[in-house]
Amino acid sequence: MLAACGSDPVPPAALATIAVPVANGTPINPTTPIVVDATGGTLTTVTVTNADGKQVTSQAAAGGKQWTTTEDLGYGHTYTVKATAVNADKVPTVKTFTVDTIAPSSTAYANVVPAPELVADVGIGIGQPMVVQFTAPVTNKAEVLKHLVVKTTPSQPGAWYWMDDQHVHYRGPNYWKPGTKIHLEADVYGVDLGDGVYGAEDTKVDYTVHDSWVAKADGATELLTVFHNGQQVKQMPMSLGEPDHPSHTGPHVISEKAAVTIMDSCTYGVCQGDPGYYRETVYNDLRISNDGEFVHSAPWSVGQQGAANVSHGCVNLSPADSKWMFDTFGIGDVVEITNSGGPPLPVWDIYGDWELSWAQWQAGGAQ
Known part of the structure; x- marks a missing residue:
């Protein structure tokens, strides 16, 4: 460019510089964005691609002085960054960088x-x-x-x-x-x-x-009382675990439903030929713990329901009452057992969560 008469020549503008701070050879976390910075100029184009040529979404920011990726990267990848910036004289600077991401074991x-x-x-x-x-x-x-x-x-x-x-x-x-x-x-x-x-x-x-559905099984009365949104709606005779196999006490939460289940005592070590062995096809099953406690139909114990605890830890109901429970209760509904003679449901036995006080529960996050 010629200077005006009597003035000094105007020097050309310095070339823009481009930097990618994470392109230092140290693999980055894939959630870390790739940022491209321009100094002494404005970014005009930036592309970030993986080894397969797939382009990563990105966007300009800060008046063209910066460009950043806007999606997470992949593990164990190498990304190629191609950037162009122009200075005040529209002279371009073109740079290529590579960025690696961590590769977990x-x-x-x-x-x-x-x-x-x-x-x-x-x-x-x-x-x-x-x-x-x-x-x-x-x-x-x-x-x-x-x-x-x-x-x-x-x-x-x-x-x-x-x-x-x-x-x-x-x-x-x-x-x-x-x-x-x-x-x-x-x-x-x-x-x-x-x-x-x-x-x-x-x-x-x-x-x-x-809606709130809570069934309260009282081993002292042998009655299962059902509450809907806090109001009693049904009461039925039942039988809990016999003295040698008492039901766990405390709140139980229904974790699954099955219209038909084969219950086999061999799953907990009492196998065929052992005293107390059983293998039964059982209907209307609501699982309330992982160690074999269910609310279910028990036509064989109807005569004891409302009078004695004779099950192996389950809540035994008549076929009609169990069908009503099966049709009404679902995952996350509550069965609270009291006066069974058994120990509290362990916290780890799905779902023994409600056996702990709020203070005990809050302390469990620090384990």
Whole structure:
């Protein structure tokens, strides 16, 4: 460019510089965005592609001085960043960078229980805790809890409790309010679960709590009394576990339903030829613990129902009453057992969550 008469020549503008801070050879977490910065100019084009040539979505920001990716990256990938920036004289600078992401030794999924599709049409009961089940052991428990979010409408307090290294449950100080909307997010993609294991993907689910259904099984009266939204609607004779096999006491939560189940005592070590062995086809089954306690039809004990405890820990009902229970109760509904002569349901025995006080439960998140 020629200078005006009597003036000094105008020097050309310095070339723009382009920087990608994470392109330093150290693999990054795939949730870390790739940011491209321009100094002394404006970015005009930026592309970020993986080894297969697939382009990562990105957007400009800060008046063309910056560009950033807007989606998570993949594990163990190398990304190519091509950027062009122009200075004040529209002279381009073109740069190419590579960015690597970490490659975990393995990944684990955060599955939710119950599966949302199982309860989409009917909702869950007031006793159903939120459950996240990891497919590999978690050792960085405190870090993982930072990425688990539960939102309730109407708002209700709640806390997480680690049952073991792979199962963490969420409940409040009391049962959920009927009609509650529950939104759960397990944002664990890119999270170090411990021992080289990282979260495989994020999970989001929604649940709706249906009406309150609570059945109270009293071993002293041998009666099962049913309450709908706090009002008694039915009472029926029943039989709990006999003295050698007493039912666990405390709140139980229905975890599954089956119209027909084959109950075999050999599953807990009493096999054919042993005293007390049985193998029965049983109908109208509502599972209330994982060690074999059900509410179910027991036509063989109708004569003792309302008078004596004769089961192997289950709540025995007549065929008609069990059918009513099966048709009325569902996943997450509550069966509270008292005066059975048995020990409390263990917290780890699905779902013994409500056996703990609120203070005990809150302490379980720190395990």
